[in-house]
Amino acid sequence: MARPTHREFFAVRTVSQALAGFRPQRRTSVEMVALERAHRRVPATAVRAPHDLPGFARSTVDGFAVRAADTYGASEGLPSYLEITGAVAMGRPPEIAVEAGTAASIPTGAAIPDGADAVVMVEYTQEAMPGTIEVVRPVAPGDGLVRGDEDASAGAELLPAGRPLRAQDLGLLAATGLTEVGVRARPRVAIVSTGDEVVPPSTPEPAFGQVRDATAVALAALVCDAGGEPDVRGIVPDDYDALDHALREAVGSCDVIVVSAGSSVGSRDETAAVVAGLGRPGIWTHGIAVRPGKPTLLADCDGVPVIGLPGNPRSALVVFRLIGMPIVRLVGGATHPVQEPGVRARLDRDVPSSAGRLDVVQVVLRGGVASPLFGASALLTVLTRADGYIIVDEDATGLPSGSDVDVTLYR
Numbered sequence: 001m002a003r004p005t006h007r008e009f010f011a012v013r014t015v016s017q018a019l020a021g022f023r024p025q026r027r028t029s030v031e032m033v034a035l036e037r038a039h040r041r042v043p044a045t046a047v048r049a050p051h052d053l054p055g056f057a058r059s060t061v062d063g064f065a066v067r068a069a070d071t072y073g074a075s076e077g078l079p080s081y082l083e084i085t086g087a088v089a090m091g092r093p094p095e096i097a098v099e100a101g102t103a104a105s106i107p108t109g110a111a112i113p114d115g116a117d118a119v120v121m122v123e124y125t126q127e128a129m130p131g132t133i134e135v136v137r138p139v140a141p142g143d144g145l146v147r148g149d150e151d152a153s154a155g156a157e158l159l160p161a162g163r164p165l166r167a168q169d170l171g172l173l174a175a176t177g178l179t180e181v182g183v184r185a186r187p188r189v190a191i192v193s194t195g196d197e198v199v200p201p202s203t204p205e206p207a208f209g210q211v212r213d214a215t216a217v218a219l220a221a222l223v224c225d226a227g228g229e230p231d232v233r234g235i236v237p238d239d240y241d242a243l244d245h246a247l248r249e250a251v252g253s254c255d256v257i258v259v260s261a262g263s264s265v266g267s268r269d270e271t272a273a274v275v276a277g278l279g280r281p282g283i284w285t286h287g288i289a290v291r292p293g294k295p296t297l298l299a300d301c302d303g304v305p306v307i308g309l310p311g312n313p314r315s316a317l318v319v320f321r322l323i324g325m326p327i328v329r330l331v332g333g334a335t336h337p338v339q340e341p342g343v344r345a346r347l348d349r350d351v352p353s354s355a356g357r358l359d360v361v362q363v364v365l366r367g368g369v370a371s372p373l374f375g376a377s378a379l380l381t382v383l384t385r386a387d388g389y390i391i392v393d394e395d396a397t398g399l400p401s402g403s404d405v406d407v408t409l410y411r
């Protein structure tokens with residue numbers, strides 16, 4: 001009698017072990033990009049201020065540049081009288097200096113003239129007679145202005161390495177005259193779909209038993225979200241040689257490889273065998289204690305991280321968000337923790353879970369109440385109906401109805 005073949009994977013790693021322990025060394029190269037193209041790109045090194053910013057002391061109000069001491073004790077009943085000796089023009093060096101008993105009119109943003117150490121807002125002055133103002137409120141030195149190095153002093157770190165550039169970061173770089181920035185190239189991420197039954201989404205009428213590839217295009221979108229450049233490489237049949245060929249090609253031209261399906265223990269599931277022979281050190285784990293997504297595979301093949309995702313599209317997307325996107329970000333130099341948008345909400349049903357396994361549960365949000373969505377991993381609409389998801393940690397054995405939970409929102 002033929003002995004039944006029995007293959008098995010072990011969920012030997014938890015999600016946190018995977019996130020902390022599977023840290024590929026690979027980083028993309030550095031390229032210079034113009035600010036206009038730098039949004040969300042990742043600085044390869046910290047950016048330092050080439051000079052003081054703003055570079056000269058500036059007024060922050062419309063008013064009069066003064067010596068603060070000349071205004072001490074000023075009030076409505078007992079104003080200080082100051083002689084106006086001139087006006088500072090916007091965008092030009094001041095042509096006058098402020099001496100004791102005098103003031104210069106100044107607009108918001110203009111350079112503070114020599115001798116002045118504060119600016120009185122125009123609202124706290126009035127013209128006593130032509131050429132003389134009354135000041136009815138005292139100012140302290142430094143009031144109504146920013147110092148020449150107050151935004152940044154020369155050499156100070158403006159932006160950290162590894163934090164994707166945001167709109168305000170681009171504004172700061174522009175203000176310092178840095179019109180280009182050195183960033184990591186976008187990691188090129190190969191997306192390989194496998195399965196004899198999987199056909200392109202454009203297939204008008206799949207044969208009975210065939211399914212359209214739902215995963216590749218969705219993974220490509222998540223790759224973009226993680227700062228990568230998706231390289232969708234089509235559908236490979238459940239065949240060792242075909243998959244071996246497809247993955248070898250990808251290793252030569254990509255920074256990360258994502259294989260969807262074929263990670264489980266069925267007779268057609270070739271991913272692990274192919275990945276094991278693809279490069280060193282090879283498979284880091286085959287199996288992660290997560291639901292959905294247990295048959296996940298992580299490998300480093302000659303410096304290229306390989307992520308084998310479960311075939312069910314929903315599971316694939318959940319795992320890629322949890323474990324794949326951090327890998328893409330890391331290879332692309334993003335070392336800063338990502339704050340996903342989230343809200344607190346109250347669960348309206350019990351959520352069961354087993355200890356030792358992390359569960360990702362989709363929820364619908366209505367007025368601060370989170371309703372869990374249940375359904376087989378094969379069902380995509382559980383994801384599309386959801387507003388976000390909650391995580392039941394490894395050490396919890398479920399969450400009771402009424403618990404306050406953190407919901408991570410799908411954007």
Ligand SMILES: Nc1nc2c(c(=O)[nH]1)N[C@H]1C(S)=C(S)[C@@H](COP(=O)(O)OP(=O)(O)OC[C@H]3O[C@@H](n4cnc5c(N)ncnc54)[C@H](O)[C@@H]3O)O[C@H]1N2
Nearest residue numbers: 193195212213214215261262263264269309310311312315
């Ligand atoms: N005996 C066991 N069977 C299964 C287990 C198990 O632990 N023991 N785990 C189940 C879980 S959980 C998942 S997830 C799947 C994962 O299987 P594979 O990664 O080997 O993937 P396949 O078997 O090839 O496909 C599963 C399912 O997904 C469909 N699929 C695959 N690719 C696509 C795609 N690109 N677009 C749309 N749908 C896709 C495929 O047709 C299958 O229906 O294994 C369970 N079984």
Ligand code: MOO
Nearest residue numbers: 292293294315377
């Ligand atoms: O891992 Mo399966 O991915 O639970 O559906």
